Amino acid sequence: MNKLLLLTGNEWPDGSSEYLSAFIDLSCIVELSVSVDFDPNDISNTLTNITNLLKETSNLQSLTIDSSSTNAENICLLVPNHIKHLQVAIQSIDEMKLIVERLKQLSSITFNMLLDINSFLPDFLTWLMEKRNQSTYRNDTGYFSIWFNKNTAQIP
Numbered sequence: 001m002n003k004l005l006l007l008t009g010n011e012w013p014d015g016s017s018e019y020l021s022a023f024i025d026l027s028c029i030v031e032l033s034v035s036v037d038f039d040p041n042d043i044s045n046t047l048t049n050i051t052n053l054l055k056e057t058s059n060l061q062s063l064t065i066d067s068s069s070t071n072a073e074n075i076c077l078l079v080p081n082h083i084k085h086l087q088v089a090i091q092s093i094d095e096m097k098l099i100v101e102r103l104k105q106l107s108s109i110t111f112n113m114l115l116d117i118n119s120f121l122p123d124f125l126t127w128l129m130e131k132r133n134q135s136t137y138r139n140d141t142g143y144f145s146i147w148f149n150k151n152t153a154q155i156p
């Protein structure tokens with residue numbers, strides 16, 4: 001098994017990584033999708049448990065965090081250095097900028113857009129080219145993808 005999809009409600013179960021590792025060799029997982037709603041009253045515990053799980057996934061390359069109830073700061077805390085591809089929902093252009101600035105090890109990011117980016121797109125692209133000038137991007141309905149350190153022309 002090299003792909004894993006985890007769905008949970010508001011509360012991430014304590015000891016879940018130990019439980020999963022009894023059935024699955026987590027070091028073989030290269031693609032992980034986590035769907036969780038972060039309960040504001042239990043966010044610290046949820047972050048700790050997901051971080052513990054991610055520590056067990058040493059070969060993980062691609063991470064999807066499916067949650068509209070977290071913020072960019074928490075996402076940056078969760079994503080380990082060995083992740084190369086990230087897909088995440090965001091609430092604002094500022095969250096996009098924070099993730100791009102902090103997670104420099106990423107080869108690509110796909111943002112699930114919870115806002116209309118078109119009005120902010122020219123300013124964001126100017127900012128992106130100043131920060132990571134060898135980037136390409138694609139703007140699709142509901143998604144905005146960026147590939148870093150590529151020398152190809154931008155995709156419209």
